[in-house]
Amino acid sequence: MVEAVAVSTTNSRRGERQRLEDAIFRGATRFFAIVVLLLLAAIMVSLFIGAMPAFHAFGFAFLWDQSWNPVKDLFGGAPAIYGTLITSVIAMLIGVPVALGVAIFLTELCPPLLRRPIGVLIELLAAIPSIIYGIWGLFILAPFLQETVQPFLHDTLGNIPLFGVLFSGPPLGLGVLTAGFILAVMVLPFIAAVTRDVFLTVPAILRESAYGVGCTTSEVVRDIVLPYTRVGIVGGVMLGLGRALGETMAVTFVIGNAHKISLSLLAPGTTISATLANEFTEAVGGLYTSALIELGFILFVITFLVLAAAKLLLLRLDQRAAK
Amino acid sequence: MSRYNRRRATNVIVLTLSLAATGLGLLVLFLILGSLLANGVPALRIDLFTQATPAPGNQGGLANAIYGSVVMTAVATLIGTPIGILSGTYLAEYGRGTALAPAVRFINDILLSAPSIVIGLFIYQVMVVRMGHFSAWAGSIALAILVIPVVVRTSEDMLNLVPAGLREAAFALGTPQWKVVVMVTYRAAIQGMMTGVMLAVARIAGETAPLLFTALNNQFASTDMDAPMANLPVVIFQFAMSPYADWQRLAWGGALLITFTILVLNIFARMLASWSGATK
Numbered sequence: 001m002v003e004a005v006a007v008s009t010t011n012s013r014r015g016e017r018q019r020l021e022d023a024i025f026r027g028a029t030r031f032f033a034i035v036v037l038l039l040l041a042a043i044m045v046s047l048f049i050g051a052m053p054a055f056h057a058f059g060f061a062f063l064w065d066q067s068w069n070p071v072k073d074l075f076g077g078a079p080a081i082y083g084t085l086i087t088s089v090i091a092m093l094i095g096v097p098v099a100l101g102v103a104i105f106l107t108e109l110c111p112p113l114l115r116r117p118i119g120v121l122i123e124l125l126a127a128i129p130s131i132i133y134g135i136w137g138l139f140i141l142a143p144f145l146q147e148t149v150q151p152f153l154h155d156t157l158g159n160i161p162l163f164g165v166l167f168s169g170p171p172l173g174l175g176v177l178t179a180g181f182i183l184a185v186m187v188l189p190f191i192a193a194v195t196r197d198v199f200l201t202v203p204a205i206l207r208e209s210a211y212g213v214g215c216t217t218s219e220v221v222r223d224i225v226l227p228y229t230r231v232g233i234v235g236g237v238m239l240g241l242g243r244a245l246g247e248t249m250a251v252t253f254v255i256g257n258a259h260k261i262s263l264s265l266l267a268p269g270t271t272i273s274a275t276l277a278n279e280f281t282e283a284v285g286g287l288y289t290s291a292l293i294e295l296g297f298i299l300f301v302i303t304f305l306v307l308a309a310a311k312l313l314l315l316r317l318d319q320r321a322a323k
Numbered sequence: 324m325s326r327y328n329r330r331r332a333t334n335v336i337v338l339t340l341s342l343a344a345t346g347l348g349l350l351v352l353f354l355i356l357g358s359l360l361a362n363g364v365p366a367l368r369i370d371l372f373t374q375a376t377p378a379p380g381n382q383g384g385l386a387n388a389i390y391g392s393v394v395m396t397a398v399a400t401l402i403g404t405p406i407g408i409l410s411g412t413y414l415a416e417y418g419r420g421t422a423l424a425p426a427v428r429f430i431n432d433i434l435l436s437a438p439s440i441v442i443g444l445f446i447y448q449v450m451v452v453r454m455g456h457f458s459a460w461a462g463s464i465a466l467a468i469l470v471i472p473v474v475v476r477t478s479e480d481m482l483n484l485v486p487a488g489l490r491e492a493a494f495a496l497g498t499p500q501w502k503v504v505v506m507v508t509y510r511a512a513i514q515g516m517m518t519g520v521m522l523a524v525a526r527i528a529g530e531t532a533p534l535l536f537t538a539l540n541n542q543f544a545s546t547d548m549d550a551p552m553a554n555l556p557v558v559i560f561q562f563a564m565s566p567y568a569d570w571q572r573l574a575w576g577g578a579l580l581i582t583f584t585i586l587v588l589n590i591f592a593r594m595l596a597s598w599s600g601a602t603k
Contacts, residue, residue, distance in 0.1 A: 018499040025501035029413035032406050033427045036475060039468065040430045043441065046448040101344025109338055110345075120593065122348050127589045128355060129529025131556050132582050135563045135574060140358050185351050192348070216330055218337035239436065246438020248532040249560065273440045273532070280444075280536050296444040300437070307433045315429075 043300065051294035053286055062294060068259035075291035077298060079259045083176065083269040084299065087251060088244040090180025090265070091187055096237055098184070099191035107199040108217050119196065126189035134253030137182045142254055145181070146173030150266055169264040174256040177265040182250045187240035194236030198229040198317065232317045238310030246303045248273035272299040363579025366572045375544045376558060379567040385577050387544040391554040395459055395538060396528050399466030404520055407474025414475070415482035416504055435472040442468050443533035451537060459552035462538025469530060470523040477519025481512040514595055521592035525585045531556035555581050
């Protein structure tokens with residue numbers, strides 16, 4: 001009897017200790033999960049605080065003001081914001097069709113044996129660091145575009161009234177178009193991977209029914225696969241767009257760094273991230289630094305919105321798949 | 324042309340275009356790797372690994388930059404991995420039914436794709452300004468912030484792959500939950516989680532933007548974590564943009580070194596993942 005009581009108290013003491021250890025471990029994992037959450041908030045808040053002096057000085061006009069004069073302490077974000085948007089648009093115009101082509105090839109056309117190796121090679125494009133794209137763009141791609149593609153665009157599309165202004169001016173090699181090209185290559189693997197994955201979610205029975213009534217492969221893709229996966233594709237494209245908007249080093253190498261908005265795509269420009277990379281450590285004076293931080297804040301808000309939209313679309317798709 | 328022939332022709336055109344798109348992607352990959360080899364291999368001399376970055380026109384190598392990259396990547400991985408694994412554990416083991424887990428998952432996926440230069444700005448604001456100078460610590464912390472989301476994501480995925488039966492068997496023996504997680508689930512998922520860490524290392528090894536405003540650069544060999552430290556990506560940036568041919572040659576050498584390290588890490592991580600049974 002006495003022994004039994006002794007055993008049960010050691011047992012309950014051990015149980016207590018185990019409950020305590022459990023609570024500590026659980027608390028630790030929960031704590032670090034909250035750290036991840038707070039990290040994003042901390043980034044937002046610290047950039048916002050850093051941007052306050054510039055925001056007070058220039059107000060909302062910062063968004064459309066084109067001046068960038070460190071000597072007179074006059075700053076406007078328009079050229080950088082415009083450059084960020086236009087290079088990303090070019091990247092999407094080139095990158096999305098190619099990525100869709102890759103996804104169609106991998107899911108519909110590729111022999112099963114080659115599917116994995118080719119998929120991995122395309123994904124390796126995403127593993128190459130940004131700076132390598134930059135050095136390659138500067139020394140290899142830019143001279144190539146300058147000698148071949150850009151004179152061709154200038155001589156053909158450049159002659160079309162109104163539209164031609166996009167391709168006017170001397171072919172410099174470095175500029176908005178080259179940056180867009182590089183970004184297109186960089187977002188290709190991200191969009192292709194998501195698109196391929198959503199293509200594979202199409203139920204085999206839909207695909208086979210369409211083939212059964214005599215559809216060609218291209219008709220199956222157009223009428224079955226694309227409509228079924230529309231939401232997922234848009235999600236993948238937004239994910240790629242989020243990457244393109246914030247891409248720094250590759251763009252910094254090839255954009256030419258000019259704080260002005262030119263209609264011509266062959267002209268040099270700048271982006272938010274390129275401006276930061278080039279000028280931040282050299283910025284003297286509180287207002288200059290603050291204007292740069294405000295640019296960073298704007299970039300973070302834009303990419304946050306794009307990435308959140310992409311994530312929500314893809315989540316909706318997961319919920320549909322779970323049903 | 325009959326309707327049938329037209330449909331067949333469309334089909335051939337679409338499929339040819341998709342083949343061409345894939346060819347284009349692979350072509351760019353091989354062009355990049357090819358030009359890295361062509362320009363980088365001549366720079367791969369023993370000096371590259373033994374001598375510090377030179378002044379223009381002088382002999383030198385990248386030893387201090389290689390050292391800086393290795394140290395900062397290692398420190399960042401050591402800081403970021405435990406945080407990432409623990410929050411991944413929360414999502415996989417404790418998160419079910421909570422409101423916190425989906426929120427963390429959502430924010431983590433955004434951090435995964437957030438512009439890395441903004442992370443640099445953040446660390447500049449909270450560390451460099453406070454401390455009054457650039458330092459290797461600041462660079463390491465900035466890189467650690469990039470490690471966390473990658474590790475959170477892969478740890479959660481890999482822990483979810485562990486069969487429930489394994490956990491239930493351990494619970495049935497009266498094992499407390501933390502012991503089940505640490506001694507059963509972690510052991511079952513260790514290979515997959517290592518894959519995540521390797522992918523994170525591959526990601527930060529070439530990151531330049533977050534180091535520009537944190538670790539900065541250093542012309543001289545320095546082992547002081549509290550001072551600016553040279554690192555391969557920033558040195559490549561500075562040397563490639565310079566007008567000096569010998570600096571540009573060193574930049575290509577560094578670029579080759581970094582890319583092949585990262586590609587090897589990536590391929591090895593994928594092999595590890597497919598051995599451990601987790602495809603993707």
